[in-house]
Amino acid sequence: MVEYTNAQYVQLQGMSSPVAIMVDILRAVWTEPRRCSVPIDQGNTDYQNIMALVDEGKLVIQPAE
Secondary structure (H helix, E strand, O other), rough: OEEEEEEEEEEEOOOOOOOOOEEEEEOOOOOOOOOEEEEOOOOOHHHHHHHHHHOOOEEEEOOOO
């Protein structure tokens, strides 16, 4: 089981689109969530899981600062 919380897009200065999502990930083998950078990449399993949660209305990704 994996839980994703506190998601926010990361956008590099001068770029028009976000390049990653900063998110707290809790995996079954971890005792506490870890802050991770997940690249915006269709082949990345964490990205796929995050976007599925967004589509289901279970997770909101905050805009980049």
